[in-house]
Amino acid sequence: MTRRKKLSMLVIAITTAGATALFPATAQAEEEQPTTRELLEQCNDGTDVCVFHPSGAPVDSMGEAHQVGDSAFNCTKDLQRSSVGWSDTTGESNTVGVSMTAEYGFTDLFKVTIQASYQHSWESSHTEEQQTNVEVKPGEVGWITREAAMEEVTGTYEMHFGDKFYGHYIWYVPFTAKGPKADAPSTKTQHTRKMTKKEKKQHCG
């Protein structure tokens, strides 16, 4: 082999090595992809490293207004103050629909991270009970609605695998969870309206 040819081959080898290091092949895109849940179930149960990185502070919001307790129908000729008893449970939702109370590595990690980052625990469920008064005029119906205080956390699970998992050593998995905000008051609202003919017939004889 001539010196010139040896040099040529060396250049090609270096070029190939450099290009591989900086611009890895992207053929994985066409390969089968794991589901979010399939990935998350590997967290601390098949990974070398699993870390949940919050993307920012929790975002507070109010849940959808919905009726709690029974409606109060005033069939008398006087203004009535009715006491409506109710119990309402607010649950959680997230990217994979798995309760944070379920025993998975990613659920434990999420709860620990929330506690360490924001100094409050994650609540998967919160139940509130109350007697709420509502003043109902004659011929009207009254009811109570409640909006629960919620918090939403968005972030990314960083997962490292000792052996390639679906073609990669590292996976970044976006994740969002929304649940009742601990120790935050909900909004209760009293509503009234005139009864319909059907309601009058049904409830007032």
Added chain:
Amino acid sequence: MDEELESHMSNDTRRRTRITVAAVLLLAGAIAVPVANGAVTDQEGGDAKGQGKHCTLNAKTGETQCFESLSKATGLPDSDRLLDAPDAEAGKAAKTSEARAGDEPVASSGIDTKAEGDIIAATIFKNTKYGGGSLTITNTALCESDDEVDFQIDLDESWKNKVSSIQPWGRCTLNLFSEPGLGGERDGPFDELTPNIGDAMDNRAQSISFS
């Protein structure tokens, strides 16, 4: 492509020399310890602490880009699909159920993979508890996790004396320094999520080492 390259090289000495230099530079770039300047442009002005500008810094090239959200900065889309999660007992049942809603992908691009060359090394935030603006630093490889400094960055005026919380990624351990070039006082090591870096270096960091 290699055959074509070799063919051209055998007939053109000057081109061979050019390609050799380019290849060596390419390889050298992959090996050298990069030192980047966190030159985050602040075109909107008035980058008040707590305002949510989210930027990325490629530690190898020094290139910065800014976005409206952290998810856009990292290229990892938020999971905007929320599925109701059953309570504890139902959750246990779901664990063994064949039909699991979460088995479906979040979205076509909801699951992303980063390959070598685009590894997140850290995200730093202007407020405690990961609030305010953020700067995500990427590198070409995971940190070695030893005592040697893999790479370092000097923070520019947008970030000098403004870091309050940090998240190491990619096996990196961060040390914060009160002056550029890893000078002045040091605080660290930080090798896990730190929602409040503490009084010693809060709003004082001007350079960061990654090891």
